[in-house]
Amino acid sequence: MPVHLPPLSRRSFLRRILWTSLGLATTPCLASSGVGRRRQDLHRYALMADTHIAADRTRQHGGIVMAEHLERTVRQILTRPAVPAASFIAGDLAFSQGETGDYRQLVDLLAPLRAAGLPVHLALGNHDHRDRFLEAVPWAVRPDRPLRSHCCAVVPSPRVNWFILDSLEVTLSTPGLLGPDQLAWLGRALDARRRRPAIILLHHHPDLAPNTVGLKDTEALLAVIRPRTQVKACIFGHTHRWGLSRDESGIHMINLPPTAYVFREEFPSGWVEARVRTDGLDLRLWCLNDRHPEHGREVQLTWRPG
Ligand SMILES: [Zn+2]
Secondary structure (H helix, E strand, O other), rough: OOEOOOOOOOOHHHHHHHHHHHHOOOOOOOOOOOOOEEEEEEEEEEOOOOEOOOOOOOOOEOOEEOOOOHHHHHHHOOOEEEEEEEEEEEEEOOOOOOOOHHHHHHHHHHHHHHHOOOOOOEEOOOOHHHHHHHHHHHHOOOOOOOOOOOOOOEEEOOEEEEEEEOOOOOOOOOOOOOHHHEEEEHHHHHHHOOOEEEEOOOOOOOOOOOOOOEEEEHHHHHHHHOOOOOOEEEEEEEOOOOOEEEEEOOOEEEEEEOOOOOOOOOOOOOEEEEEOOOOOEEEEEEEEOOOOOOOOOOEEOOOOOO
């Protein structure tokens, strides 16, 4: 079942602010997006991961208030000269075990993005809980669900098709699994969309090591995506460590930094701005610590042939 938070109309966003001012909302709403008439770029995307939002927005981990990190990230996204067309979060949306209140808080924190016209596409991670997520935001599930068992989806865009996978196997168990049904769906969905480049987005990192804490069926995933040369990149979180590499078949492996839950202070946290070219992807890392040596780093990736 695809999980998407659609853009909010200005009217419903204003109603939300009103509820907040009357004390009827669960949390204080963020300030108005301030996007105004800024240009929205159809080929630009905001990529986040590991938001780990708790129902209590003052919740801290390692001296970081996760809600505050997400709030600052949202503000950075909306104050770019060209506003992205959409945003993606690669799993671990919730703080620890995916409580319904965590998801309600997350939706509240993401409201300014939606009010600015950006849909938010979500993947689930090992700190999420599928049923409680769907209970918290039943309106986010679209009826055109490819599988009832997993939150997977295809998101078409002008230059690339995004394939969102659901690698949540068991909540609070670190490794992830896609499973044969989801992989079979992915193969069929890719075969039906051969002409446009494809980007895979999931929570767990592909890892062929035995007893991995990443994706347990990495070999099966690679068997699906390597021969289908329209697959150009695979984007994930989970390690909480920003990094870029290339698979032996030429697929770009993009490990997003954590947006909010920081394992080690010296690792970047924040988001990645991605602009899709016809022949590749431009990435820019935005750190919440603007003195981090990697803050603002730009990388140009070129698609493998095919
Ligand atoms: Zn995480």
